[in-house]
Amino acid sequence: MTRIMKSAGALVLAGVLLAGCGTGPAEVDSAAIIGKDSVPLAGFQHEITQLIDSKPAAKQVQRQRTMDQAARNLLTIRVQHRIVRDVAAREHLTVDQGFVNRQMSVPGLDKFLETQVLDRAGFAGYQADLSLMMDLARKQADRLTVRADIVGGLDPAQARELAANIARQPGKGGDLMRAASPDAELNQTLRPAEGVPTTVFSGTPGSVLAFPAGGQDARWYVVRVLSRDQGRPSQGQDRLSLDALAGLGRALLVPDAQRIGVRINPRYGAWDDYTLSVVPSGAEKRVLAFPVSAGPGA
Incomplete structure (x- = not known):
């Protein structure tokens, strides 16, 4: 080291x-x-x-x-x-x-x-x-897997709007993602690996997260966590x-x-649930979590 x-x-x-x-x-x-x-x-x-x-x-x-x-x-x-x-x-x-x-x-x-x-x-x-x-x-x-819909390469404002819309209309989540980007990946099974954003594994099923790709990157991800499982160890x-x-x-x-x-x-500020850090009061959090509506289409 x-x-x-x-x-x-x-x-x-x-x-x-x-x-x-x-x-x-x-x-x-x-x-x-x-x-x-x-x-x-x-x-x-x-x-x-x-x-x-x-x-x-x-x-x-x-x-x-x-x-x-x-x-x-x-x-x-x-x-x-x-x-x-x-x-x-x-x-x-x-x-x-x-x-x-x-x-x-x-x-x-x-x-x-x-x-x-x-x-x-x-x-x-x-x-x-x-x-x-x-x-x-x-x-x-x-042994950890997360099944999720994920789209990247969004600007921050676009990511916030998309995540909020998916949370309001979860039944249309896939369509909203595809409309936002042709590169949207739906119903993906993700395992921890280099290049897979670790924030994905902090979400509970049903959560919709918007977050930057990392570092000073201005591009954001939107992820809708569908399920998570801790089953048998995977091979390789x-x-x-x-x-x-x-x-x-x-x-x-x-x-x-x-x-x-x-x-x-x-x-001192406020607690950020997803970065597990204290941030200035009123500051935008690095990971935005949107509660999913329980109304029609949920």
Whole structure:
């Protein structure tokens, strides 16, 4: 491993102690609430200050007035940690300490961390939880299939409109997709593989998702998830890269995050269900999910 692994859309910090109380945490006293647990507001604010004050290069964050983004990043770390550890306990996943050790020995790591809201212990915790996401992906990749209608190459506005229309008229979903693009692929059986957008595997049957192809790509996908199955292991499953495994693992956490429930103190922003991250209040989410109508044609 010759690079610092930062994928999976969010950092995860190990060693977080989440304090809850019998009547449930109060949002006004919490930076975030995950199920019945809380990230206490006062402690979270103190941690941000300490982390930045301990690293001279990171103080640029304050001068550039991007403290809000730093707080969102660190809060994402906390929430993702809670979710991935909950799933790991249920699925009997274990941290790959060899992977963590390799990541912690990457040349230039200390210089990289000078500008991050993580110290070495926090970054090691992130790598530990990233290894759990990849372990989850490995466990399910060879037996997970999703049947879906999918169309790509759309501009963002076209994708939003198409997804909303399909959700309103699910019985006409195929026709709407074909009208939007001759390259629409209907009733496709998708397995985790290089090139298959991992967001597809975060959707529940009946969901309609619109999302960008990745990176700075302006092209969007629209996907209607018809069914998903975890059957027998397939033969000849493609070997996934570390980035693909991390992305798939994150996508597989989405249903659990929705089940557990996440609320963010409005001073920091809002929770994005599908990227599992804290985003600015009012910002457009990277993955748009449209509820399907139960009316005629559903």
